[in-house]
Amino acid sequence: MTAGPAHQAAADGATVDLAIVGAGPAGMAAAIRAAELGLAVVVFDDQPAPGGQIYRNVAHPPPLPRHVLGPDYHAGAALVARFLASGAAYRPSSLVWHMAEGSLSHTGPDGGGTLAARRILLATGAMERPFPVPGWTLPGVMTAGAAQIMLKTSATVADDAVFAGSGPLLYLVVAQYLRAGIRIRALLDTTPRGARRRALSRLGSAWSGRTTLAKGLGLLAEIRRAGVTVHRHVTDLAAVGADRLDAVTWRSGTVRHRLDCRTLFLHQGIVPNVNAAMAVGCRHGWDEGQLCWRPALDAAGRSSVAGVMVAGDGGGIAGAVAAALSGEIAAIAAASDLGRIDDATRDRLIAPLESRRRRDMAVRPFLETLYRPADAYRIPSQDETLVCRCEEVDRGTLAEIVRRGCPGPNQIKAFSRCGMGPCQGRLCGHTVTELFADLTGRSPDAVGHYRIRMPIKPVTLGDIAGP
Amino acid sequence: MFRSLTEPTGRLVTVSLDGRSVELPEGDNLAVALLRAGHGPFRTTPVKAAPRMPYCMMGVCFECLAEIDGVPNRQTCQERVVPGQSIRRQDGARSTGSAVPPAPAARGTP
Known part of the structure; x- marks a missing residue:
C-alpha cells in the first residue's frame, strides 16, 4: 500500500x-x-x-x-x-x-x-504486446490496434499499408480494411511454423468455443478471397528507414524480402x-x-x-x-x-454467469497455442533493437548490464533509465522481464517486473496539490 | 498518407499548429486529425533527438506527445480538436520553464 x-x-x-x-x-x-x-x-x-x-x-x-x-x-x-x-x-x-x-x-x-x-x-x-523489432520506433510504424482505433473514431485509413504479426486482432483489422475497400500492400504473418498443428491438439477442449473459431476461420477466408498478398512464417522482420519508414524487410524460409512502404501496422497479441x-x-x-x-x-x-x-x-x-x-x-x-x-443470493446470481464465462473461455488454450508469439519477436536478439522506446535503451545496453551481474529489472532501470520514461514501462516491461530471464536462465517470476509507482499516469503538480 | 473515408462529422475549425493556421474537424481525435493533416514528426526524443509519431493511439505509449495550449507532454491521442487550440511540436526534453514566461533578466537581454 x-x-x-x-x-x-x-x-x-x-x-x-x-x-x-x-x-x-x-x-x-x-x-x-x-x-x-x-x-x-x-x-x-x-x-x-x-x-x-x-x-x-x-x-x-x-x-x-x-x-x-x-x-x-x-x-x-x-x-x-x-x-x-x-x-x-x-x-x-x-x-x-x-x-x-x-x-x-x-x-x-x-x-x-x-x-x-x-x-x-x-x-x-x-x-498490445510490445513488438520490439529493429526500426519499430520509426514514424510510419504503428500498431494494428491503432489502425482500428483510427477507423472507429474517425473513419481514417492509410492506403497500401503493410500489416505484420500474428493474432486475431491483426486479421480482424485487415478484414475491416478490406471491407472498407482499402488497398493493403501485404500481410506478413509471423505465426511460427507448426503452431497450427500444436494448437489443433488443444481443440478438443474448445468445442463450446466453436463460434469463436468459426469467426476466426471466416476472417482468414475473407482475407484469402480478397487476394491480399500473404507471406507466412515470417522471420527477421524489420522496419527500415532513416527519419521515417521506407521499407519493411523479412525472411520467409531462406529467402530475404524487402518491400517499400510508408505505413506498417504491427501486432503480436494483447x-x-x-x-x-x-x-x-x-x-x-x-x-x-x-x-x-x-x-x-x-x-x-x-x-x-x-x-x-x-x-x-x-x-x-x-x-x-x-x-x-x-x-x-x-x-x-x-x-x-x-x-x-446475502450469500445465497450472491451464489444464485453468480452461478449462471460463471458457467457462461467458463463456456466462453474454453477456446482460450487453443488460441493461446495457435497465436503464441515467437520467441524472437518477444526477446530481441539484435543489440541495436530498442527495448525502451521512451529512454531509447537498446538490447545491447541491457545485455551488458545483465552480464555485469545486475540483479533485476529495478536495477536495470536505475542503471540505464530503461522503463523510466513517460510510458512508465508499459511498452518495455514484458520485454525486459523476458530478456532478463532468457539471459540468466531464470524464470520470469523469479526475475519479476519493475516496481510500478503512483502516479500511474503523468499529472501536473497542480493535480497532486489538489483544488 | 492518412485519409478519411467519410465527410468530417464536425465543422471545420481553425487551430494553430506550430504557429500556422490549419483547419481540423471540431471534436475529432486530435492525433488522428493531425496525422490526416500531414503533420509530422510530432516530436523529437529527449535522448537522441529521433523523430516520433503516434504509435498506439490508446494512451499507453506516449509517442504522440505535444505541447497543447502551452502545456507540454500532452497525449494528442487522448485529446479532441477544440477551436482556437494551439499545438506545438516538442523538440527534445521539456524543461520546467517551458510553460511559464521567461524571467525578467532574460527578457532584457538583447
Missing part, C-alpha cells in the same frame, strides 16, 4: 460503494449490475466516450457501412446504452492517478479530487494493462500460457489487496464477452462483501 493523499479522502466527504476504473465491457457491465444491486457507483475512464478500446466510439461511430466494423463491434452499443442509463456516475476523460485501499485520486475536465470508495474495481483492459493493479500493490504472477503478467485473483476477481478487485482483460486475456461477465461477477461479489446481499 502506498502512502499518499488517502488521508484527504475523509475531508472531501464523498464516499461511494464501488469505484470502477475503466469503461470497457468489464467496467460497464460491473457498473450496471452494481447499480441494480443498489450500490453507489462511480466509473472513471480516460476516454471521452464509454466502450473501452473494443467498443470505442460505438455510440457515435463514423457513418461507415455497418459491415465494415462488423456486428461484434456494433453489439457494444446496447451495453453502452444500458451503462449510460444505469444510474452509475460516469466521469469521462478522467485519470485515476493514485489509489490506496479505500480511496483514489483523480483528475479530469471538472477538476479532480480524492474520493473514498468502499471497493475499487480495476477494469483497465488490455494493451496483454493485460497491469500498471494500475501493480501500483496499488496487487500480487502478480507470470502466465506461461499467455506470456504476460496477470494479477492473482480469486474466482470473483478479488486481488491480494483488501478492497481492490480486477475484472476483464486486465486480469488475464479472455475477450469482451468474458470481460463483461467477469465485471458482473465482481459487482455481485462486491455487493455481497458490503453486506447488501
Whole structure:
C-alpha cells in the first residue's frame, strides 16, 4: 500500500460503494449490475466516450457501412446504452492517478479530487504486446490496434499499408480494411511454423468455443478471397528507414524480402494493462500460457489487496464477452462483501454467469497455442533493437548490464533509465522481464517486473496539490 | 498518407499548429486529425533527438506527445480538436520553464 493523499479522502466527504476504473465491457457491465444491486457507483475512464478500446466510439461511430466494423463491434452499443442509463456516475476523460485501499485520486475536465470508495474495481483492459523489432520506433510504424482505433473514431485509413504479426486482432483489422475497400500492400504473418498443428491438439477442449473459431476461420477466408498478398512464417522482420519508414524487410524460409512502404501496422497479441493493479500493490504472477503478467485473483476477481478487485482483460486475456461477465461477477461479489446481499443470493446470481464465462473461455488454450508469439519477436536478439522506446535503451545496453551481474529489472532501470520514461514501462516491461530471464536462465517470476509507482499516469503538480 | 473515408462529422475549425493556421474537424481525435493533416514528426526524443509519431493511439505509449495550449507532454491521442487550440511540436526534453514566461533578466537581454 502506498502512502499518499488517502488521508484527504475523509475531508472531501464523498464516499461511494464501488469505484470502477475503466469503461470497457468489464467496467460497464460491473457498473450496471452494481447499480441494480443498489450500490453507489462511480466509473472513471480516460476516454471521452464509454466502450473501452473494443467498443470505442460505438455510440457515435463514423457513418461507415455497418459491415465494415462488423456486428461484434456494433453489439457494444446496447451495453453502452444500458451503462449510460444505469444510474452509475460516469466521469469521462478522467485519470485515476493514485489509489490506496479505500480511496483514489483523480483528475479530469471538472477538476479532480480524492474520493473514498468502499471497493475499487480495476477494469483497465488490455494493451498490445510490445513488438520490439529493429526500426519499430520509426514514424510510419504503428500498431494494428491503432489502425482500428483510427477507423472507429474517425473513419481514417492509410492506403497500401503493410500489416505484420500474428493474432486475431491483426486479421480482424485487415478484414475491416478490406471491407472498407482499402488497398493493403501485404500481410506478413509471423505465426511460427507448426503452431497450427500444436494448437489443433488443444481443440478438443474448445468445442463450446466453436463460434469463436468459426469467426476466426471466416476472417482468414475473407482475407484469402480478397487476394491480399500473404507471406507466412515470417522471420527477421524489420522496419527500415532513416527519419521515417521506407521499407519493411523479412525472411520467409531462406529467402530475404524487402518491400517499400510508408505505413506498417504491427501486432503480436494483447496483454493485460497491469500498471494500475501493480501500483496499488496487487500480487502478480507470470502466465506461461499467455506470456504476460496477470494479477492473482480469486474466482470473483478479488486481488491480494483488501478492497481492490480486477475484472476483464486486465486480469488475464479472455475477450469482451468474458470481460463483461467477469465485471458482473465482481459487482455481485462486491455487493455481497458490503453486506447488501446475502450469500445465497450472491451464489444464485453468480452461478449462471460463471458457467457462461467458463463456456466462453474454453477456446482460450487453443488460441493461446495457435497465436503464441515467437520467441524472437518477444526477446530481441539484435543489440541495436530498442527495448525502451521512451529512454531509447537498446538490447545491447541491457545485455551488458545483465552480464555485469545486475540483479533485476529495478536495477536495470536505475542503471540505464530503461522503463523510466513517460510510458512508465508499459511498452518495455514484458520485454525486459523476458530478456532478463532468457539471459540468466531464470524464470520470469523469479526475475519479476519493475516496481510500478503512483502516479500511474503523468499529472501536473497542480493535480497532486489538489483544488 | 492518412485519409478519411467519410465527410468530417464536425465543422471545420481553425487551430494553430506550430504557429500556422490549419483547419481540423471540431471534436475529432486530435492525433488522428493531425496525422490526416500531414503533420509530422510530432516530436523529437529527449535522448537522441529521433523523430516520433503516434504509435498506439490508446494512451499507453506516449509517442504522440505535444505541447497543447502551452502545456507540454500532452497525449494528442487522448485529446479532441477544440477551436482556437494551439499545438506545438516538442523538440527534445521539456524543461520546467517551458510553460511559464521567461524571467525578467532574460527578457532584457538583447
